[in-house]
Amino acid sequence: MxxxxxxxxxxxxxxxxxxxxxxxxxxxxxxxxxxxxxxxxxxxxxxxxxxxxxxxxxxxxxxxxxxxxxxxxxxxxxxxxxxxxxxxxxxxxxxxxxxxxxxxxxxxxxxxxxxxxxxxxxxxxxxxxxxxxxxxxxxxxxDFAQSRSDRDALERRKNKEISSEIKEKEKMAERQKVALEQERSYVNLMNPEKMVSNTNSSNLEDDFM
Structure with missing residues (x-):
């Protein structure tokens, strides 16, 4: 009691x-x-x-x-x-x-x-x-033992859910990181200073003819 x-x-x-x-x-x-x-x-x-x-x-x-x-x-x-x-x-x-x-x-x-x-x-x-x-x-x-067992089972479920949420946030952060790196790579690729114009290419070809 x-x-x-x-x-x-x-x-x-x-x-x-x-x-x-x-x-x-x-x-x-x-x-x-x-x-x-x-x-x-x-x-x-x-x-x-x-x-x-x-x-x-x-x-x-x-x-x-x-x-x-x-x-x-x-x-x-x-x-x-x-x-x-x-x-x-x-x-x-x-x-x-x-x-x-x-x-x-x-x-x-x-x-x-x-x-x-x-x-x-x-x-x-x-x-x-x-x-x-x-x-x-x-x-x-x-049933004191059962009461404690139920409490521990609930605690494990909560911890599992928290762990899953943390892993999902880590995956999302990694995806965002990859997307940002790809965006930066694309911006660098399109940088005018690193591009060769068609005009320059024609002149180069004429010099060798």
Whole structure:
């Protein structure tokens, strides 16, 4: 079971989601998308909240209002963290999560700690949580592996189309280059300074008679 939320502080609205428990968190960790940013309360247990970025967006493109929505949702879904003020929320790209065999369910590390950021939340903002909860929807029986496979297949098709477009543009540029060279060659051929007149040709013939 996965809980989905929409943040309307950006346009178009951003998608936030989290698993029901640590076992679904394991699936989300395994089958996350490259566009996902992972959020968690620092040093306390909490839900694993994900923000799905739009195409070509990076972690640096997250607005302050959207960041607050994500952090407030994490805080509200932490038993201890929900009661603590001045709480740190950490976040990083999904691709930076590290999972090893000796870790318990829901536990993660990081491949590169320099890619982990912190956001301090002074207190719970109920108006944010209430707004997000109004958009909440629940989806059961999700095939996480298939969802990721479908995403990757679409990405490959897009890349193939982009590659085809680039090749077609390169071919067109080459054709234009050849046409321009032929045009220049024709202009040079028709240059009067490089042409021999019929009169001069007759005089040459007369000289040899």
């Amino acid at each position: 996965v809980f989905y939320f929409e943040s309307i502080v950006v346009e178009p609205p951003a998608l936030l989601y989290m698993g029901k428990d640590k076992f679904e968190n394991e699936e989300l960790i395994r089958w996350g998308w490259p566009e996902d940013i992972w959020f968690h309360v620092d040093d306390h247990s909490s839900a694993h909240v994900y923000l799905r970025l739009k195409e070509n967006q990076t972690m640096d493109d997250i607005s302050e209002k959207l960041l607050q929505d994500c952090c407030q949702l994490v805080k509200a879904n932490s038993i201890k963290g929900n009661k603590i003020n001045n709480l740190d929320i950490i976040y990083t790209p999904w691709s930076n999560l590290l999972k090893t065999g000796d870790m318990v369910a829901g536990q993660v590390g990081f491949k590169d700690k320099s890619l982990v950021r912190k956001c301090k939340i002074s207190s719970r903002e109920n108006f944010i949580i209430n707004r997000l909860n109004k958009t909440k929807r629940i989806q059961e029986s999700i």
